[in-house]
Amino acid sequence: MKYIIGIGGVTNGGKTTVTNRLVKTLPNCSVVHQDSFFKPPDQIEVGEDGFKQWDVITSLDMEAMMNTVRAWMENPVKFARSHGVNVLPTAEEPDSETEVHILIVEGFLLYNYRPLLEVCDKCFYISIPYEECKMRRSTRQYTVPDPPGLFDGHVWPMYLKHRREMEEHCMNVEYLDGLKSREELYNQVYENIQNTLLNHL
Ligand SMILES: Nc1ncnc2c1ncn2[C@@H]1O[C@H](COP(=O)(O)OP(=O)(O)OP(=O)(O)O)[C@@H](O)[C@H]1O
Numbered sequence: 306m307k308y309i310i311g312i313g314g315v316t317n318g319g320k321t322t323v324t325n326r327l328v329k330t331l332p333n334c335s336v337v338h339q340d341s342f343f344k345p346p347d348q349i350e351v352g353e354d355g356f357k358q359w360d361v362i363t364s365l366d367m368e369a370m371m372n373t374v375r376a377w378m379e380n381p382v383k384f385a386r387s388h389g390v391n392v393l394p395t396a397e398e399p400d401s402e403t404e405v406h407i408l409i410v411e412g413f414l415l416y417n418y419r420p421l422l423e424v425c426d427k428c429f430y431i432s433i434p435y436e437e438c439k440m441r442r443s444t445r446q447y448t449v450p451d452p453p454g455l456f457d458g459h460v461w462p463m464y465l466k467h468r469r470e471m472e473e474h475c476m477n478v479e480y481l482d483g484l485k486s487r488e489e490l491y492n493q494v495y496e497n498i499q500n501t502l503l504n505h506l
């Protein structure tokens with residue numbers, strides 16, 4: 306059985322932290338990080354506000370991301386091996402319906418892209434309030450550092466816009482409170498996945 310889990314949500318909500326732990330504990334689990342698909346800085350549009358528009362779907366090569374997801378769907382064992390994921394000895398047959406193969410797709414803009422939404426079996430979404438998000442973001446260093454004012458002028462308004470759009474289109478999103486401790490968040494997601502997997506077996 307192949308199973309794709311989305312870990313979406315606001316920037317600095319704790320998506321990568323939860324994902325890294327799930328990858329270690331779930332069986333035959335590979336991961337695709339959306340941040341790996343940002344286009345190079347010279348291809349990012351500059352808005353009327355003067356900011357590079359990083360937090361929009363066109364700043365990402367979503368086709369390349371979907372191709373990566375499809376490569377996993379075609380052969381999760383081959384994908385896992387070529388990405389250094391330990392495949393359990395019993396999971397030799399890629400098409401076997403009895404083996405569980407999991408792909409986690411992690412990113413800040415997952416469910417606003419329909420092809421990706423359509424392949425997700427389970428959608429998690431982590432949120433944190435404005436103040437906490439701004440504080441956490443100020444401690445981060447991205448490949449291109451945030452210019453002054455980017456958070457209030459671009460990042461947060463885009464988050465609110467995309468979140469609204471997602472709420473209009475996506476049913477069955479499991480919302481998570483990113484203010485919970487790392488441990489609590491992990492346990493909540495892990496238990497939820499275990500229950501869903503059991504229901505599918
Ligand atoms: N549950 C938590 N409580 C407090 N701080 C957390 C929690 N989870 C993660 N953090 C911290 O918040 C910051 C962002 O975490 P993380 O990189 O996991 O978020 P993210 O959603 O993947 O961010 P982004 O995709 O924007 O880079 C890090 O400094 C991390 O240590």
Ligand SMILES: NC(=O)c1ccc[n+]([C@@H]2O[C@H](CO)[C@@H](O)[C@H]2O)c1
Pocket residue numbers: 316340343359360413447448449460
């Ligand atoms: N990873 C990158 O190349 C990059 C460059 C500039 C900005 N970002 C930010 O990453 C966040 C998503 O994780 C978005 O809020 C981007 O602003 C990433």
